[in-house]
Amino acid sequence: MRAVLLFLSLFLILQDRSQADEPLPAMPGPTVLTVTGHIGVANAQNAAMLDLTFLQNLPAVTIKTSTPWTTGLSVFVGVRLRDLLTRLDAKTVKYVEAKAIDDYTAQIPLADIRAYDVIIAYRLDGKALDQMSRGPLWIIYPYTDHDDLQQEIYYNRGVWQLDRLIVN
Amino acid sequence: MPFRPALSPVLRIIKPFLVSLVALLAIAVAWLSLHVTQDLLSLRRTPHSDMIGAGTQLESQFHRFMSSLSLAQSGRGTEADVDRQWIGMQGWTPMLTAGTLYDTFRGDPLFHDLSMRITSGLQGIQQPATAAGSWVAAASTILDRATALAPAFHDLSIYSIQKANEIEQTQQLRILRDAHLMSAVIIVLFIVLGATAMMTHLQSRRLRLAGHAIDLARLQAERASRAKSDFVAHMSHEFRTPLNAIIGFSETIQAEIFGPVGNPRYREYCGDVVTAGRHLHGLIDAILDLSRIESGETEISPAEIEPVALARVCLDLVRSQASKKEIELVLNVAPDLPTFTADPRHLRQILLNLLSNSVKFTAQRGRVELNIQIDRAAPSDDRQIIFQVKDTGIGIAPEDIDRVQRPFGRVARSMDQAQDGTGLGLSISRSLAEANGAEFHLSSVKDVGTTATILFPLFPAERPISQPLEAVA
Numbered sequence: 001m002r003a004v005l006l007f008l009s010l011f012l013i014l015q016d017r018s019q020a021d022e023p024l025p026a027m028p029g030p031t032v033l034t035v036t037g038h039i040g041v042a043n044a045q046n047a048a049m050l051d052l053t054f055l056q057n058l059p060a061v062t063i064k065t066s067t068p069w070t071t072g073l074s075v076f077v078g079v080r081l082r083d084l085l086t087r088l089d090a091k092t093v094k095y096v097e098a099k100a101i102d103d104y105t106a107q108i109p110l111a112d113i114r115a116y117d118v119i120i121a122y123r124l125d126g127k128a129l130d131q132m133s134r135g136p137l138w139i140i141y142p143y144t145d146h147d148d149l150q151q152e153i154y155y156n157r158g159v160w161q162l163d164r165l166i167v168n
Numbered sequence: 169m170p171f172r173p174a175l176s177p178v179l180r181i182i183k184p185f186l187v188s189l190v191a192l193l194a195i196a197v198a199w200l201s202l203h204v205t206q207d208l209l210s211l212r213r214t215p216h217s218d219m220i221g222a223g224t225q226l227e228s229q230f231h232r233f234m235s236s237l238s239l240a241q242s243g244r245g246t247e248a249d250v251d252r253q254w255i256g257m258q259g260w261t262p263m264l265t266a267g268t269l270y271d272t273f274r275g276d277p278l279f280h281d282l283s284m285r286i287t288s289g290l291q292g293i294q295q296p297a298t299a300a301g302s303w304v305a306a307a308s309t310i311l312d313r314a315t316a317l318a319p320a321f322h323d324l325s326i327y328s329i330q331k332a333n334e335i336e337q338t339q340q341l342r343i344l345r346d347a348h349l350m351s352a353v354i355i356v357l358f359i360v361l362g363a364t365a366m367m368t369h370l371q372s373r374r375l376r377l378a379g380h381a382i383d384l385a386r387l388q389a390e391r392a393s394r395a396k397s398d399f400v401a402h403m404s405h406e407f408r409t410p411l412n413a414i415i416g417f418s419e420t421i422q423a424e425i426f427g428p429v430g431n432p433r434y435r436e437y438c439g440d441v442v443t444a445g446r447h448l449h450g451l452i453d454a455i456l457d458l459s460r461i462e463s464g465e466t467e468i469s470p471a472e473i474e475p476v477a478l479a480r481v482c483l484d485l486v487r488s489q490a491s492k493k494e495i496e497l498v499l500n501v502a503p504d505l506p507t508f509t510a511d512p513r514h515l516r517q518i519l520l521n522l523l524s525n526s527v528k529f530t531a532q533r534g535r536v537e538l539n540i541q542i543d544r545a546a547p548s549d550d551r552q553i554i555f556q557v558k559d560t561g562i563g564i565a566p567e568d569i570d571r572v573q574r575p576f577g578r579v580a581r582s583m584d585q586a587q588d589g590t591g592l593g594l595s596i597s598r599s600l601a602e603a604n605g606a607e608f609h610l611s612s613v614k615d616v617g618t619t620a621t622i623l624f625p626l627f628p629a630e631r632p633i634s635q636p637l638e639a640v641a
Contacts, residue, residue, distance in 0.1 A: 069267040083634045102229070102256025131255045134262065
């Protein structure tokens with residue numbers, strides 16, 4: 001499984017090499033995510049300031065999972081962290097630091113990004129996330145699909161009210 | 169009668185119970201170990217401790233909000249900092265209405281009360297800011313209300329920690345209980361297995377002792393049998409010496425060697441004594457033979473036998489007896505008979521027994537045949553030489569065939585009086601034939617005649633085919 005995912009990710013990375021140099025489009029909407037660190041494309045001083053439309057235009061992935069913060073199964077829709085890093089031409093990624101509006105910080109290792117469809121969710125149960133519902137962005141792991149992920153360390157990486165990513 | 173080991177009655181009753189008990193206990197151990205494993209896994213997986221500890225994080229987030237507001241009030245922070253901390257609050261407050269914390273406390277009145285107080289309290293805190301359009305402008309009112317609300321957050325925090333501990337303790341106690349239960353079951357299992365092993369051991373010892381007893385009994389029986397044979401052989405010998413004197417002196421008296429005996433009646437009685445003595449002598453010889461065969465002391469001295477010569481000798485020995493009754497003696501011999509190996513003394517005894525039996529039990533002018541053949545149909549290395557003594561005598565009824573082949577198994581009491589004989593001839597013949605590796609068959613039709621058949625293997629496997637030649641006659 002891991003091997004397949006790894007292969008898939010390499011394939012995606014190689015496939016997206018063609019558009020790696022492609023500059024970021026104009027971001028008319030308000031910035032919801034600021035990505036800094038080792039990225040290949042940027043639209044500000046060493047930073048990619050992304051609006052919701054840009055994220056929504058990347059391939060959308062749906063994860064159906066239960067979490068410690070919700071009751072029952074919830075449906076999250078978002079963009080794969082892997083896809084976003086590829087689009088931003090992130091090189092030599094070791095880990096990604098995810099920061100929330102209230103400065104809560106978690107480190108997401110490359111192994112997680114490769115092995116699982118870790119997403120930056122922008123939609124929960126059909127409704128857009130907002131600041132009052134732990135939005136506008138929320139990092140979600142496919143907890144229910146993988147028993148291994150039902151652990152404290154992975155729950156701690158499920159950063160809500162995400163607004164910054166630092167690629168290391 | 170083979171020895172059949174019987175289970176001791178107690179073990180026989182208990183055994184199925186023990187077996188099912190062991191099976192049950194083994195299943196219990198397996199189930200419990202699965203249970204304990206699951207418990208341990210759940211201990212690792214369940215986010216209880218930290219997620220219920222979310223109450224603590226909610227409290228600390230509230231304090232971060234309060235301190236950001238007081239900093240902003242005193243000019244050391246900004247409105248935006250307060251905004252950020254307020255938004256941060258929004259990440260934690262949903263814990264009161266969904267998720268593990270809420271699920272754990274669902275239906276708990278104190279939690280419900282605290283959660284209601286916090287929700288309405290937070291509305292009361294936000295309301296002046298919304299009205300004033302700024303956190304800093306309404307700071308003093310908000311801080312007053314926040315300070316009043318803080319104990320609710322603290323209570324929630326303490327309560328959730330307590331609950332987390334409680335849950336963890338329960339979980340640990342359950343694991344401990346399961347582990348203890350498992351240990352108990354394992355101990356019982358070992359006790360039961362030990363008991364079973366012990367019982368099996370006792371049982372096997374019992375069987376071994378029984379086996380010893382059987383061996384002993386067999387040994388004793390063998391000894392007794394041997395002693396009997398020895399006794400018979402010894403006694404027979406002791407009988408013969410005085411008997412020879414009786415016969416010898418009676419013959420002397422009968423022959424009137426030293427002068428007449430006077431009254432002819434005495435001579436007649438002497439003749440009776442001689443006849444009876446000879447009969448007794450024959451009987452003793454037969455008993456001696458039989459006891460030797462039975463005790464396994466018959467020595468077999470195999471030699472190469474020329475069958476026709478042997479047959480002639482035997483026929484000559486019964487000829488005078490036969491001619492008295494005008495019985496026709498016939499010898500039928502197949503052409504090209506080979507020589508074969510057996511004990512010549514035994515074969516002669518067998519044939520003589522059979523021939524004299526036949527002559528004895530055949531009426532005047534009857535016929536007694538001795539046929540010697542080879543079963544040419546059989547494969548060359550499995551051939552037999554067949555001696556057959558056939559008479560036209562009184563025959564034996566089918567129900568008596570088996571009995572006459574046993575020692576003293578004569579057909580009827582009356583016959584003893586009519587016919588002279590020991591009643592041992594057939595059984596001796598059979599035993600001798602079998603001792604020489606031959607088969608002995610007896611068939612008869614009442615009032616028509618009797619046929620005795622002996623089949624000697626031409627190539628006895630145990631003995632070499634060529635033996636030192638012995639003159640037969």
